Amino acid sequence: MNDIFDIIIIGGGPAAMGAIQYLDFNHPLKVLILSDKPIGEFVYNSIKTHDTIDGLFFYEGKKPEQLINFYNKLIITKKIDYKIDFIKNIIKSDNLFILKGSQSKYISRQVLIATGMQNKMYKSYANYENVLYLAGKLSKSDLNNKICVVIGGRNSGTAAAIYLSKLCKTVYLIEQKSKLMCKQKYLDRLSLRKNIITVVNVKDINLIKKTKLQIKSISLTTPEKNIIIDLDYILVYIGLTPNSNLVNSICKLDKIGYIITDNHNETSCKGLFAAGDVTGRLSQIITCHGDGANAIYWIQKNIN
Numbered sequence: 001m002n003d004i005f006d007i008i009i010i011g012g013g014p015a016a017m018g019a020i021q022y023l024d025f026n027h028p029l030k031v032l033i034l035s036d037k038p039i040g041e042f043v044y045n046s047i048k049t050h051d052t053i054d055g056l057f058f059y060e061g062k063k064p065e066q067l068i069n070f071y072n073k074l075i076i077t078k079k080i081d082y083k084i085d086f087i088k089n090i091i092k093s094d095n096l097f098i099l100k101g102s103q104s105k106y107i108s109r110q111v112l113i114a115t116g117m118q119n120k121m122y123k124s125y126a127n128y129e130n131v132l133y134l135a136g137k138l139s140k141s142d143l144n145n146k147i148c149v150v151i152g153g154r155n156s157g158t159a160a161a162i163y164l165s166k167l168c169k170t171v172y173l174i175e176q177k178s179k180l181m182c183k184q185k186y187l188d189r190l191s192l193r194k195n196i197i198t199v200v201n202v203k204d205i206n207l208i209k210k211t212k213l214q215i216k217s218i219s220l221t222t223p224e225k226n227i228i229i230d231l232d233y234i235l236v237y238i239g240l241t242p243n244s245n246l247v248n249s250i251c252k253l254d255k256i257g258y259i260i261t262d263n264h265n266e267t268s269c270k271g272l273f274a275a276g277d278v279t280g281r282l283s284q285i286i287t288c289h290g291d292g293a294n295a296i297y298w299i300q301k302n303i304n
């Protein structure tokens, strides 16, 4: 017989941590966090590409590691049960939520979805080992003397190119529009990096394979010329998509796939709450902390 939890939180990012911070311990509840990755992994690999964390008052100028350490301490001090598992889907039966994970089944009275977003896949590139979606995942030794191609010249892609250029030999930054679409601060930093080559107006990209799982080169078509670049890694930054598939049959999503919630962060399914990037709010750590806090406040009110 499975344990019945009062609250299950799915996700281990800023929205889930905002919720944990605001849990009221005067009413001890049975709470479980389920995340398919270690706490804060997505946000860590995202912000690692900046010099510092942007837009988070007390962490402005601090290193990403400090935020992740804080999250991990929070789980320990609040004595929250935490398990790594990927939740495939959720159904509601007799006012209880049944969560089907890769490893186990879980039952809870209320659920908070804080599953964030993931980088959009580019064409069928997902099958290749040297195509990645977060530059922060590559270590210094992976990148030593290497050539990287970053696809996508918005803020995230340009920040990633700047980060990579400090660790590898050459970075190509590829954009389909006629100029990079990022903030001036990134353009200023980019102009100082001599080993970044920007290619704009790219109308077509083709892959040249080395093996079944490795890409050797990339061929770019612009109105003026065709370019072939030999490479070690491709990093894809062409936008993000919400991780909402696990609840698409039990609550309403908008056209893009964001989970629709009310002012209490409750979805169209009673007892099912959502917070953070998966709801389509401003994609920033500070917003996610607040959103998670609001959700848990109303979840506890429902229980009390």
Ligand SMILES: Cc1cc2nc3c(=O)[nH]c(=O)nc-3n(C[C@H](O)[C@H](O)[C@H](O)COP(=O)(O)OP(=O)(O)OC[C@H]3O[C@@H](n4cnc5c(N)ncnc54)[C@H](O)[C@@H]3O)c2cc1C
Residues within 6 Å of the ligand: 010, 011, 012, 013, 014, 015, 016, 034, 035, 036, 037, 038, 039, 040, 041, 042, 043, 046, 047, 049, 050, 052, 053, 054, 055, 056, 085, 086, 087, 088, 114, 115, 116, 117, 156, 243, 246, 275, 276, 277, 278, 282, 283, 284, 285, 286, 288
């Ligand atoms: C390149 C980049 C740079 C950024 N820089 C900044 C910055 O400087 N400052 C700032 O404030 N914000 C920044 N952001 C935005 C910030 O990272 C996000 O707003 C924030 O991480 C979203 O938090 P979240 O908790 O909603 O989701 P996430 O941080 O994405 O966490 C979601 C969690 O859910 C887990 N999960 C997903 N699906 C499942 C499932 N089915 N089962 C189990 N677990 C699951 C994931 O593994 C993850 O642990 C940046 C984002 C990117 C991409």
